[in-house]
Amino acid sequence: MRTVDIIRKKRDGGELNSEEIAFIIRGCTDGSIPDYQLSAWAMAVYFQGMNARETADLTMEMARSGDQMDLGAIHGIKVDKHSTGGVGDTTTLILAPLVAAAGVPVAKMSGRGLGHTGGTIDKLESIPGYRVELSKEQFVEQVNRVGAAVISQTGNITPADKKLYSLRDVTATVNSIPLIASSVMSKKIASGADAIVLDVKTGNGAFMKSLEESIELAEAMVAIGSQVGRETVAVITGMDEPLGSSIGNALEVKEAIRVLKGEETGTPLRKVALMLGAHMLLLGGKAKDYVQAVGILEEAITSGAACNKLKEMIAAQGGKADIVDFPEQLPAADTIIPVHADGEGWIESVAAEEIGLAAMNLGAGRATKEDKIDLGVGIVLHKRSGERVVRGDTLAELHVSAGRAEAAEAAGKQVLAAFRLAERPVEPKPLVYAVVTKDGVQSGDKVWQ
Incomplete structure (x- = not known):
């Protein structure tokens, strides 16, 4: 050959x-x-x-090109969740304790971020003492005892994918549906998942900008799951504006804590987390239908079980669990600078990509793999699309480290430019566009939100 x-x-x-x-x-x-x-x-x-x-x-x-995690010793159906990436996307920090509190084990391997903000592992490292590296034995033992563990990917998971991706990156072949789908799914399968829930982002701040491309990618990944015996569901969610109000590592941890405490109600982040979590419960056999699954998750928040599970998970991995009650112990910026509206009208959109780039320029993300992340900096949004503003209203706050005045000035301009105003009221874009299963595509107007 x-x-x-x-x-x-x-x-x-x-x-x-x-x-x-x-x-x-x-x-x-x-x-x-x-x-x-x-x-x-x-x-x-x-x-x-x-x-x-x-x-x-x-x-x-x-x-099969590298290490494969055998999670057979973990009791129950292991359901993994993967997002194709976005801005202010903090769902893993919410879902790991929330789904575990509902009785589905979460054994998750995550990565570091390259781009807008840190990845899940960077965010967890903003928790003092949190260990992101565990042996396989420690990993399995913690999931059986606590119900959840989130660790960094091992160095030898899918080495062929790493090699191919580095070549695709420099040969303009990244944007290929079969190559993207196999890249994502190979890591999920090598990580030992029994079933997989995918959050496929679409829009301004997503890798796939159009809904058509996003659905095509989702269908390809669901088809792979079916072919290799892993039940897979993909949810197409909007990323035209940041999902959460916080963009930045410690800031996102704080927002996840607020959601788990029940302090954030009706927010896009909470809605998407509940939707993804409901599908995880369905695949994990803990609910008979979607409505029951959402009810189980809401009860875990209301009762405090989800918040307590987060404390357990943090403590088990050596972290300071009382940050859940005292989040002021997390890394923080030196200065908070407001960004004020320079006009009036209704917010038509808040461009996710521009907000993400502004956060990266403040130090919340990496432009290259060698860049060091500043865990305390970032952006907190005060307004979202559909709201009316007048001149002088605070649109957002920049959380800035000392000595970065020039970066802060540039970020302020980027954030201001990301807010597009209209003269008349506008309808926010959908939060959920579709759910893709092996049986086909269910349109967004039939999806519970």
Whole structure:
């Protein structure tokens, strides 16, 4: 078998068999196929695509390219959740204790962020003492005892995916549905999930900007799950404006705590967390229907069980659990600078990508992998789309570290530009557009919010 023949076959629109896909991924992993041929193969896939069987084979080969977590010793159905990324997306910090409090074990491996703000692991590291690295034995033991653990990904999970992604990043082949879908799903499968809930973002602050692309990606990932025996549900949620009001690591931890305490009601972040959590409970066999699942989660918040579970999880991983009651102990910025409206009208939109970039420029995210995150800085929004404002109203607050006056000035301009005003009242865009299962796409107007 020769690499050049596989490249030619895919370039000409042929369907690769399982052995050919395995040959490519094994050669990628052991270094026997040079980068220029892997790049050519990725470009052929970019233009010709892959069918569901090819994509599933690619996913499983990448999952097998490195370590695979066997979570069989954990009691119950392990349901993982993955978001395709957004701004102010703090759902994992809410869902891990909330779903665990409802009786579904959460054994989650997460990553660090590159871009707008830190990833889940960066956010958790803002909690004093929290250990993001556990051995497999410690991980399994904690999930069985506490019900939840969130740790950093091991260094050898899906090495083939890491290699391919680095090549796709520099060869303009990132935006390929089969390659994105297999990248996401290979990590979820290698992490040991029995079932998977996907939060596929769409809009200004999302990787997939159009609803059509987002649905196509969701369908591809759900199809992979079906092909490899992992029940998978994808929820298409809006990311035209930040999901939460806080953008920044410690700030997002504080907002997650408020949601778990029941202090945030009716907010987009809470609604999306409840929707994703409900699907996790359904896949985990803890509810007979969606309405019952949401009720179970709401009761866990009201009773204090979810908040107590967060304390347990933090304490089990060496963290300072009393930050739940005293969040002022979390890292904080030196200065808070308000951003005032310079006009009046109704807020038509709050551009998520621009808010995210402003937060990154304050130090809340990484422009490169080598950048160090400032855990206390970020942005807190005071207004959202659909609200009326007059000149001088506070739209947002910048949380800034000392010595970053120039960055703060630039971020203030970015935030102000992100708020688009209209002369007449406007309807906010949908929060949930669709739910995708193996049975098809359910439109947003039929989705409970």
